[in-house]
Amino acid sequence: MAPELPDGWTVERLRRHSGDAEAGEWYMGHLDPDGSVGCWASYGPDLAEAIRNL
Template identity: 85%
Template sequence: MDRLRAHSGDARAVPLSPDRHVYVEDGSGGDPEPLRPSYVLAFGELCLVDHDGEWYMGSLHDDGSVGCWAAYGADLAEAIRNL
């Protein structure tokens, strides 16, 4: 975690349990697609979610769910730079 916090520059970075409702919206107004995350990393209210080797960015909601809006590739360091 220290390395993650140092790389992101966010001392609040913490891992969250992946046992939560995580989804990605496709922007078309249709039903959100559920994701099955291996990892969920929180940076304040922003999250990075690993789903099938792809990192998605989203927001942590009050109910503990994470709504993602885009995939940022397989490279965690690159996804962190996009926070």
């Protein structure tokens, strides 16, 4: 598992730091038996909205 972000980091700060416009997006998907992840779609940076879209 990746280390936690330092205090005060936001999704936007993570995007600027990484140079990745999609960093911090919530993805829906499944976990395969071998441990790999199959992503279906991005549901944006808002966790509450992603949960509502389940």
